[in-house]
Amino acid sequence: MADAAGRLTKLAEEVLGAPLPVRIRAWDRSESGPPGAPALVFRSRRALRHLLFKPGELGLARAWVAGDLDVDGDLYAALDGLAEMIWERGPEDDGKPQRAAVLRALARPEIRSAVRELLSLAGAPIPPRPPAEEAPKSHGPLHTLRRDKQAISHHYDVGNDFYELVLGPSMVYSCAYWGTDEDGAATLEEAQRDKLDLICRKLNLKEGERLLDVGCGWGSMVLHAAQHYGVSAVGVTLSEEQAAYARKRVAEAGLTDRIEIRVQDYRLVKDGPYDAISSIGMAEHVGRARYAEYAADLYGLLKPGGRLLNHQIARRPLADEDSYHVDEFIDRYVFPDGELAPIGRTVAQLEDAGFEVRDVEAIREHYALTLRQWVANLERHWDRAVRLTTPGRARVWRLYMAASALSFERNRIGVNQVLAVRTPEGGASGMPLRAREWRG
Known part of the structure; x- marks a missing residue:
């Protein structure tokens, strides 16, 4: 033909x-x-x-x-x-x-x-085999300890060298915080540093306090908080490769006495209370069925007056919330079992757990800029990225990051930082009187 x-x-x-x-x-x-x-x-x-x-x-x-x-x-x-x-x-x-x-x-x-x-x-009237990079379709209950660990491994245990190419020196895999040409971050590394510092200031971290970083990735948040704010920090991740990389960074920084990296599910952390908790780009893995448990667990790990910074991607609300489904490409190739929720539901569930929500900041455009930088890094180092993983894996990352950048730009999805407090009895939150005083 x-x-x-x-x-x-x-x-x-x-x-x-x-x-x-x-x-x-x-x-x-x-x-x-x-x-x-x-x-x-x-x-x-x-x-x-x-x-x-x-x-x-x-x-x-x-x-x-x-x-x-x-x-x-x-x-x-x-x-x-x-x-x-x-x-x-x-x-x-x-x-x-x-x-x-x-x-x-x-x-x-x-x-x-x-x-x-x-x-x-x-040609041949038979369906082609799915590419090897596709995660097998999972069965059984969502978000069990074992299933969540498998899902995290699929996405994150693809080689730290590959992630270094994409993320750059900061090794931060979440939305950076960009500034203006006059006074803000000009490079990806600077924008990621500014994001970590913004979170530390929102949490009002002080020397000697205990910080828990849920979903700590390659350790960038705990390192920044310990080096610049003098806290003792625990970072938990389900990825063996991330944990090994983070521990090496901690040792090289001479901070093994103040930072502990664990391969541990957040549901199994029992050594509270903490003064502050950061959860940066992790809650998307929790799922609707487990979110109330997630919020309650973090609330229980904080001492009275303890602060939570929840940095999370959000989707637009639907007229019929029961019709929500995870995009098939994302579910099979990128984040198995990941789910997005509207920001209103996230705030409501944090409040249901007992938190007082003090601030919500939408930074949607910042994520589009970040993703375009990651795509540029991948394309610049394409041949090496293919050698470090597979051609198919590199193609997955290029497509999902480029498509995600457009989704943020078109307001199909957003990302928000929610600051919440476990306000003590009596109501003295300990938060600044002026809104957003952390901006300095």
Whole structure:
């Protein structure tokens, strides 16, 4: 069949009901679509089979990770153009993903005929094997101790050298805090330092206090707090590789007497009370079913007057919250069992646990800037990143970080820092009288 690109374009536009914002380039060297637009490249027939046997996001993800589907041109422009057609939700779908509309279109007789034609074009009538980088579909209850450890290992135990390439010297895997050209952070490393310092100031850390960092990653927060604020700190993570790296950094800094790194679930920490707790980019792994337990556990680990800084990605609320689902690409390839919640629910659940919420700061745009820096780091060191992991793993990170940057920019998701206090009986919170005095 000649002109595979033209036929693919025609079918896609019939199914999606709109002109494609990208060009299509097929394995037979045919090309179709708007001139000058980024090209969606079908490198082999297998890319089409991925899409035909798993319509929607997961099929696209499998084709991308396997290297059968690529983008020639600006990846951000291609994803931005496709987002409304593939990933965005609309009221006509009652909060369900756009693939519902796609499946309805595929049921139309004229489209079924074209699909049969494409099945013939795609070659072997069997579904391709998922790429090795895909996490197996888990079964059983969500967020058990064992299942959470497996999920964390899938994402974080892919090599510390790989993360060094992406994150840079700061080794901080959460939203940085950018400033203006005149007086703020100009580099990723400076912006991450400023974020850690902002958290320390919000927590009002003082020399000799005890800090617990939940989901401590590679140890950057506990190191900053101990070096600049004189605290004693405990960092807990479920990743063996992160813990080994963090312990090495602590030893090199000469702080083994003041910092302890544990491979431990936060639910098993029993050595409170602490003066302060930081949870930075960890609560997304907790899940709706366990969030009340998470909030209660942290509340119980704080002494009266103790402070919590909860730094967490949030999604937009839905009219029907029961319709919420985790994106298939993210669930299978990036953060298995991860869940996002609206900021209102997070604040309510912290209050239900007994916390007094003192401040909420939205820093959505900061995460978009951070992600674009990480993508640039990955692309700059692409060949080494592939050698350190696999081509598929590097492709997962490039796609998810670029798509996430656009999601923050388009206000599909946000990120917030919530400062809360275990206010003692009598109501003396110990917090500054002036709001946000930590800014100095």
